[in-house]
Amino acid sequence: MGSYTIRKREQKGVNICMRPLCKACLQRPKAVNYYKNGKPYYRRLCEACMSHGPKAHIPRWQHAGYKPKNYCEKCGYKSPHREVFRVFHMDGNLDNCRPTNLKTICCNCAQILSKDGIMWRQGDLIADY
Numbered sequence: 491m492g493s494y495t496i497r498k499r500e501q502k503g504v505n506i507c508m509r510p511l512c513k514a515c516l517q518r519p520k521a522v523n524y525y526k527n528g529k530p531y532y533r534r535l536c537e538a539c540m541s542h543g544p545k546a547h548i549p550r551w552q553h554a555g556y557k558p559k560n561y562c563e564k565c566g567y568k569s570p571h572r573e574v575f576r577v578f579h580m581d582g583n584l585d586n587c588r589p590t591n592l593k594t595i596c597c598n599c600a601q602i603l604s605k606d607g608i609m610w611r612q613g614d615l616i617a618d619y
Contacts, residue, residue: 512536514544551577554587562596569596576600 509519510532518536524534525531525575533540560573578595579586595603 512539550584550612551592555585556589556592559594562599563593563598564595567596
């Protein structure tokens with residue numbers, strides 16, 4: 491099974507069994523196929539990849555070829571961890587995936603923008619062509 495083995499760990503006295511990850515998306519746990527003698531047997535893919543295909547949950551901006559940066563384009567925060575950053579659509583239209591409309595922002599700036607309800611306007615940032 492290699493890196494897709496089932497890992498068990500103890501958390502506050504409760505035995506937790508972690509499912510292996512989907513081989514297509516490597517993000518969601520595999521779907522359970524059946525149980526035999528109390529042991530789960532898994533399918534190759536997760537529920538989302540089985541029903542919609544492996545590329546169904548890839549964001550539109552990633553399909554368009556946009557690569558998130560490792561710094562926030564609003565406040566300048568830098569981090570080697572990609573999980574800290576979100577891709578923001580400046581005009582609010584999720585279908586508009588032109589590079590001039592997409593900006594990488596940190597989670598803190600994303601939270602501030604959503605709380606204040608402020609939309610970036612085209613003039614607020616300089617486009618990086």
